[in-house]
Amino acid sequence: MMLKCLWNGNVEHVEEHELTVEDVEHVLANPVRNGVSRSPGFPCVFGYTPEGIFINVIYEQIDSETVYPITAYEIEED
Secondary structure (H helix, E strand, O other), rough: OOOOOOOOOOOHHHHHHOOOHHHHHHHHHHHOOEEEOOOOEEEEEEEEEEOOOEEEEEEEEEEEEEEEEEEEEEEEOO
């Protein structure tokens, strides 16, 4: 199922990490691993952008079809 992303003022925060809306949406749709953020415990996914950058996307689940991406940033692979 394709998730709908709410981009309510958080696009700039993602862009501060040199990522795009498309990068985040791609990883949300194609995660390689799921997890929970250390603080404050929101769900997160790990995956590759279309350019092959490994990132972590932290989000809030709004409902079964909608998420609010809180932040995303590049990380080193385990």
